[in-house]
Amino acid sequence: MLTLGSIVAQLGGELRGDPSLQVTRLAPLETAQGSELSFLSNPKYRQQLATSKAGCVIVSAAIADEAAARGAVIVADDPYLYFARLTQLWKRSRSKEDGPAIHPSAVVDPEAVVDPTARIGALCVVERGARIGANTVLKPRVMVAEDCVVGERCILHPGVVVGADGFGFAPVKGGWEKIEQLGAVRIGDDVEVGANTCIDRGALDDTVIEDGVKLDNLIQVGHNCRIGRNTAIAGCVGIAGSANIGANCTIGGAAMILGHLTLADGVNISAGSFVARSILKPGLYTGIFPIDENASWEKNAATLRQLYQLRERIKALEKSSK
Amino acid sequence: MLTLGSIVAQLGGELRGDPSLQVTRLAPLETAQGSELSFLSNPKYRQQLATSKAGCVIVSAAIADEAAARGAVIVADDPYLYFARLTQLWKRSRSKEDGPAIHPSAVVDPEAVVDPTARIGALCVVERGARIGANTVLKPRVMVAEDCVVGERCILHPGVVVGADGFGFAPVKGGWEKIEQLGAVRIGDDVEVGANTCIDRGALDDTVIEDGVKLDNLIQVGHNCRIGRNTAIAGCVGIAGSANIGANCTIGGAAMILGHLTLADGVNISAGSFVARSILKPGLYTGIFPIDENASWEKNAATLRQLYQLRERIKALEKSSK
Amino acid sequence: MLTLGSIVAQLGGELRGDPSLQVTRLAPLETAQGSELSFLSNPKYRQQLATSKAGCVIVSAAIADEAAARGAVIVADDPYLYFARLTQLWKRSRSKEDGPAIHPSAVVDPEAVVDPTARIGALCVVERGARIGANTVLKPRVMVAEDCVVGERCILHPGVVVGADGFGFAPVKGGWEKIEQLGAVRIGDDVEVGANTCIDRGALDDTVIEDGVKLDNLIQVGHNCRIGRNTAIAGCVGIAGSANIGANCTIGGAAMILGHLTLADGVNISAGSFVARSILKPGLYTGIFPIDENASWEKNAATLRQLYQLRERIKALEKSSK
Known part of the structure; x- marks a missing residue:
């Protein structure tokens, strides 16, 4: 006390x-x-x-x-x-006495490099070539795959998967040919990653999470993304491959960011919004269908499917009223 | 037979x-x-x-x-x-003969309290101070973190994470300062939690899941939420911190509930809807953009971005037609 | 080199x-x-x-x-x-020398059948009656539950859960009665399943993933779904129970497919779209609220809740202008 x-x-x-x-x-x-x-x-x-x-x-x-x-x-x-x-x-x-720095149930490859001050929780997997920096904590049941790097003072919560294969396939007659993912993941210092969040390894270059980034639970970060310094992302967000997200952004829960686009530094995305184009100017951006009593929603949603025609009818009225 | x-x-x-x-x-x-x-x-x-x-x-x-x-x-x-x-x-x-009540590969802290009738599956982690009630089943690879409580006759499916840190940070010049999450999670009796679902521990008070709640897979429950008795929530739902959800509600898949709001008892949220305000009257609520052939959607979505202007044009027409 | x-x-x-x-x-x-x-x-x-x-x-x-x-x-x-x-x-x-085919930390039931050419990663769980086909790879921390079948040349990434219970309950006075899920999951050949994705077992019949299907990370596949040959599904998608998805479809990230509906072969769903009805004709389908600066969105979204009334006002204007 x-x-x-x-x-x-x-x-x-x-x-x-x-x-x-x-x-x-x-x-x-x-x-x-x-x-x-x-x-x-x-x-x-x-x-x-x-x-x-x-x-x-x-x-x-x-x-x-x-x-x-x-x-x-x-x-x-x-x-x-x-x-x-x-x-x-x-x-x-x-806090009570902690156990050993590497829990005996963790599976750490002899060719992984774990800083002596880092802590590796129960039932973690750290694969060969992976590096875990000073004072970083892997809670139980975290996976850091081959050659991936986690910086200093990071916290990775249970169920996190760093370095699974990115989703890459070339179409081939009647199916898909796997593109092996030859890059890795590089996570900077002071990064926190929430439970069951996944950060995929890059296809050729690395996926990069810069210093100070905070990721909540159940987030998907696709291959070759970059997430800039101190950006904070709430739960259930999906970020498709090769998205380039600036520093000091905030992304609300369950937002979805399409691949191969850019968010400037200081962009704020409201929860639940779908980002389908680059946003190059800081500010708050939103795209959410407003919730309503179901009966009202049904009428409005049905009308929405004719919205373009309604605009044409307004044009016609304007023309005839002149 | x-x-x-x-x-x-x-x-x-x-x-x-x-x-x-x-x-x-x-x-x-x-x-x-x-x-x-x-x-x-x-x-x-x-x-x-x-x-x-x-x-x-x-x-x-x-x-x-x-x-x-x-x-x-x-x-x-x-x-x-x-x-x-x-x-x-x-x-x-x-059903065939079950193995031992606590699988030998599970990591159960000596200071956790597991009822002798509970079953702890392979590769589970139960941390110190956690309590697992009578006849509750933890399937393989479940995590119950420090001081969290699970009631009687519950089923937690593989990959569930109970009691990871809530997502809490105070802004500080050029970054974020972690708010340690000092609360825990309290799960009542007869609760079922689906695979890879996460329920975060509270910041100061506890996150509470009341008796009879059923949660599907890949759900995120933020810190300090309360989910009322017998409420059922489908997969991929996100519930942000401090949401207060009533009893006997149903929430459809992939819906998103913003934080710090209240749903009354008996509220039904349609799948895919985004709840951005409190809902204090029972009933069915919906907010979904209707799917359409892409070409039609493009025209309607483009028009939607001018909807407010269209309303103004209708007003003008109404005025001039009087 | x-x-x-x-x-x-x-x-x-x-x-x-x-x-x-x-x-x-x-x-x-x-x-x-x-x-x-x-x-x-x-x-x-x-x-x-x-x-x-x-x-x-x-x-x-x-x-x-x-x-x-x-x-x-x-x-x-x-x-x-x-x-x-x-x-x-x-x-x-x-690639360097691999370790043993079944990692010593994996928990494989003696009544599971694992092909000698398959590889079972660290801390995996393979339950009794499960079958793992030739040359299939389970990365670390994968779970394949009782009686589920995985074909040949598949890759299951870390955290995947195959065969957790589907979400099935019958309403009973003041609560829910569990419907035990008696089916299993059958996964064909050449299937890839991304990190932390969940595929639930069927209620009575099996959930079926056909040959060549590619699933990205953090996807939910509900009980009794069928996903047709060579269909590819991006991250964070939710597919509710008993959906019947054709062959050679693509489903963009974070899309949501309601249960008990059918997508024909060759249907493409844009990322972020909500599919609430069967789609029986191949083609590209979309339903996304366009993102905008927050101030513009607020005005348009507010107007959207009166859209049906606007249509009525247009009708009235058209009538009076005749």
């Missing part, structure tokens, strides 16, 4: 309250109890402050006085970032 | 026919042969009854006489439910 | 250039260096030929003279197919 005093000693910030208070849990404002620590980063939730029973709240300077009126506060420049660092401190304070 | 007599003895229902008939297989009406047992639950398929070669058919009282004219029948209040229970009886009658 | 001469000796084609040239890598035209071998199949990229530094280029007869003017060429009837076969030759020339 941490005291308020020890938290501020390690993470900074200004404590207004009793430094000896023992924090039993980090908790959301709505449910926090008297020995629990919460945070307020979005002014939208300011109302919850008055009614919260939290023993201490992390707040910005702008509302420090208001918050202090109800109990202990930690004043921080960026309460959300402070909270993020506090979760890390909290986790370290709770 | 079961006889018609032994089936009725165990499951009830009224047999009209020879109780000593040996049933060699359960089969659909169209393909069933003389020693095979079929069922008719949907009156829509009544026509198939006349031509079916099935040795016996499970039917409702309403069509028992008609069906009995062609051969043996079992009359049941709810033929589909009767059939479901028959598949269970059939499976039990065929 | 291969020489140009040895390549032509093994794969055919006409070499114009020095047969003793050592090829160090296969590479795309844009990045190939002097000791590297590239190909030009799509005339669209003809411009890249002039500026490429590739030591040799595989081309068709139509542009052989033009290409030969800049350096060595291999002239082939179908350069892309030639390239595909070259990647296979290349891979064989690089």
